[in-house]
Structures are given as structure tokens and as C-alpha cells.
Amino acid sequence: MMDKWFHLLQKPALWQRSHEPFWDDEHISKGMLEAHLNPDWDAASRKQSYINRSVKWLSGVIPANGKILDLGCGPGLYTKRLSGMWYDVTGVDFSKRSIAYAKSQDAKTEYIYKNYLDIEYTAMYNAVTLIYGDYAALTPDERKTLVEKVHKALKPGGLFILDVFTVKQFENKKSSTSWALCSNGGFWSAEPHICLEATYLYENNTVAVNKYVIVGKDGLKEYLIWDTAYTVQKLTEEVSPFGFTVNGVFDDVCGSPYTGEADTLCFIMEKGAE
Ligand SMILES: C[S@@+](CC[C@H](N)C(=O)[O-])C[C@H]1O[C@@H](n2cnc3c(N)ncnc32)[C@H](O)[C@@H]1O
Structure with a gap:
């Protein structure tokens, strides 16, 4: 007994995966959606005030009229705001409940209920976003798959913008x-x-x-x-082999200048010409 x-x-082996659905579980996803939609809580999504600042900054970074792919879009808190500007936006998420909510709130964005690691992308986007540390929750093999896929999804000169948590x-x-x-x-x-x-x-x-x-x-x-905890060096080493150049390093996805002191780290990477 x-x-x-x-x-x-017992301590699991490094990178062992569990097999129960988490984000897409019928019950858990209910609590998650409530957490996403709480404007004053940094839980499943960040606070509303942060998201508003973040979208404002992103709109200054991503060229107007561009096509944006938001991976792990959740209930569409970024996508809806970006679609309301001058962008053509697609959101991907594998929470059925979040995607249903996003669709109910926003007819302009295209929402796809899928695992973003399983999609075959073609070079049609000006920017791909992956927001709130999701990259760091992937295993090293999944991260390689993802970076390779994002590279395929971008047009030459396209931007990949993500944030992760730091060693701090x-x-x-x-x-x-x-x-x-x-x-x-x-x-x-x-x-x-x-x-x-x-x-x-x-x-x-x-x-x-x-x-x-x-x-x-x-x-x-x-x-x-x-x-996974990141440093600028670790993230640079992971994305460079796939043809990305790091264009900008920030303390967060609101464009705060990089200090090396923050809990988060945001990269803007560019796909070079082929
Ligand atoms: C921490 S939440 C962030 C949601 C959103 N980016 C935001 O900041 O409001 C992570 C989201 O990524 C989704 N997700 C995680 N891994 C995924 C995958 N492999 N494919 C599609 N969606 C994924 C989850 O369902 C969840 O909605």
C-alpha cells in the first residue's frame, strides 16, 4: 500500500509526457475559460490591461494589413483585438471550449481547433505569435518541430514573436x-x-x-x-539553426526594453530571404 x-x-523522467487531456478536458476547460476571461487575473491569460498594452505594441511591430497567425490563441483575447485593427488574423488552439468562445465573440478572425504541432503550414503569414510562455512548456523535440513549422508558415521577412519565462x-x-x-x-x-x-x-x-x-x-x-527557464543565449541557440535572426529582445510582449532583470523575455525573430 x-x-x-x-x-x-515519484519524480518523472525528464520530459515524460502525461496522456490525459488538460486544456481540452470537458471539466478543466470550463475553469480555464473563466480564468482566461477574468480581466484582473494573470492566470490562463494575462490581465486585460497587459493584453491591451501588448496589442498596441504588436500593432506597431507587425506591418499594417499583414496576415497574423496566433498559436495557442485561447479564447481570442489577442486575435479579436488584432482583427479589429488592420490585420487578417488566424487563431489556432486545441481547446474546443476556447475556440467556440472565440468564434462566438469574433466573426472576423479565422479560428482553427487543432494541435498547432500537427498543422502543415505554407508561407503565407507576415507574423506568427505564441504568447504567454507556451513555447517553454514544450519538450525540446516539440520546440524544434514548432520552430521549423513556424519558419514554413512565414513569408520571407516574416516575424515570429514569442515570450517565455526567464531564470529570474x-x-x-x-x-x-x-x-x-x-x-x-x-x-x-x-x-x-x-x-x-x-x-x-x-x-x-x-x-x-x-x-x-x-x-x-x-x-x-x-x-x-x-x-523551461530561458536566457537570451538559450533562446537564440534554439531558433538560429532554423533560419531565424533575432531582431529584437524585450523584457515582455509589451515592448519594455530588455534589462535582463525581468521574469519574462520576448523575442522578435525574422525569417531570412530564401
Ligand atoms: C497559457 S494559454 C495562453 C492563451 C493565449 N495565448 C493568451 O495569452 O491569452 C495557452 C493556450 O495554448 C493552447 N495550446 C497549448 N498547446 C497547444 C497546442 N499544441 N496546439 C494548440 N493549442 C495549444 C491551450 O489550449 C491554451 O489555450
Whole structure:
């Protein structure tokens, strides 16, 4: 019995993937949509005031009348605003609930319910955005696939704009374990459950996983959520082999000048002529 419980929270192998749907789970996606739409909460999306500043900055960076592809667009908080300007926008997300919400709010943007790693892109976009640290949640192989695909999706001279968390944000991360009793259901399930949670660190504390084991009446479900800490050098080394030139480095996706002191890091990369 003890062995079984110890086993549940064991440290997973680096980059091990869990197989339960997370963003697209029927119940979890309800809580996620609420979190995305809360204007005062940096949770699934950033606060509304940040998004407004971010879109203003992006509109100064991406050429007017350009075609934008927003990967992991969620419920369309950026896409709707950009479509309302002078852009032709496509949003991709694999949360059915978020895409349905985005469509209900915005008839101008094209919304695609798909895994962005599975799409075959052709060079038709002037800019591709990937906002709120999603790049750093991918495994190294997935990141290579993504950068290669984004390169294909861009026209020559097109821009790839993304943000990630930095080593600063990782300074306070520690290995830990905890549990919560959710007698009336909660974030992970509408049914009563126990949530076992662990944080583990790897690679000199530059990679973290949050492991959640949900114990419910129908058995166990496991979720592994990865995050990678970035520096300018690490991100540059990852994108350069795919033909991107780093054009601009900022502290955030609002264009704050790079200080090296911030929790986040934003890159503007350009696809060179072929
Ligand atoms: C942290 S949220 C950010 C949403 C949005 N970019 C924003 O800042 O408001 C990450 C989003 O990416 C989506 N996502 C994650 N991995 C994805 C994938 N491989 N394909 C499509 N969507 C993905 C999730 O469903 C979720 O909506």
C-alpha cells in the first residue's frame, strides 16, 4: 500500500509526457475559460490591461494589413483585438471550449481547433505569435518541430514573436509536495477528489515539472506540466539553426526594453530571404 502511494508522486523522467487531456478536458476547460476571461487575473491569460498594452505594441511591430497567425490563441483575447485593427488574423488552439468562445465573440478572425504541432503550414503569414510562455512548456523535440513549422508558415521577412519565462522566475522555485481534499469537486474534476501535487526541478533548476495526481472515484489521473527557464543565449541557440535572426529582445510582449532583470523575455525573430 505504502509503495503504491510513494510511487504515485515519484519524480518523472525528464520530459515524460502525461496522456490525459488538460486544456481540452470537458471539466478543466470550463475553469480555464473563466480564468482566461477574468480581466484582473494573470492566470490562463494575462490581465486585460497587459493584453491591451501588448496589442498596441504588436500593432506597431507587425506591418499594417499583414496576415497574423496566433498559436495557442485561447479564447481570442489577442486575435479579436488584432482583427479589429488592420490585420487578417488566424487563431489556432486545441481547446474546443476556447475556440467556440472565440468564434462566438469574433466573426472576423479565422479560428482553427487543432494541435498547432500537427498543422502543415505554407508561407503565407507576415507574423506568427505564441504568447504567454507556451513555447517553454514544450519538450525540446516539440520546440524544434514548432520552430521549423513556424519558419514554413512565414513569408520571407516574416516575424515570429514569442515570450517565455526567464531564470529570474525560476529563482524561487523549489521541489515540494502537497495535497488537497476537494470534497465538492474543484478545478480538476466536478466529482469529489484528492489532488496530490509535486514540483520537481531538473537541469540545474532550469526545467520544472508540476505533477498532479487526481484520485477520484473512477481511479487516478496524472498530469505533468513542464516549464523551461530561458536566457537570451538559450533562446537564440534554439531558433538560429532554423533560419531565424533575432531582431529584437524585450523584457515582455509589451515592448519594455530588455534589462535582463525581468521574469519574462520576448523575442522578435525574422525569417531570412530564401
Ligand atoms: C497559457 S494559454 C495562453 C492563451 C493565449 N495565448 C493568451 O495569452 O491569452 C495557452 C493556450 O495554448 C493552447 N495550446 C497549448 N498547446 C497547444 C497546442 N499544441 N496546439 C494548440 N493549442 C495549444 C491551450 O489550449 C491554451 O489555450
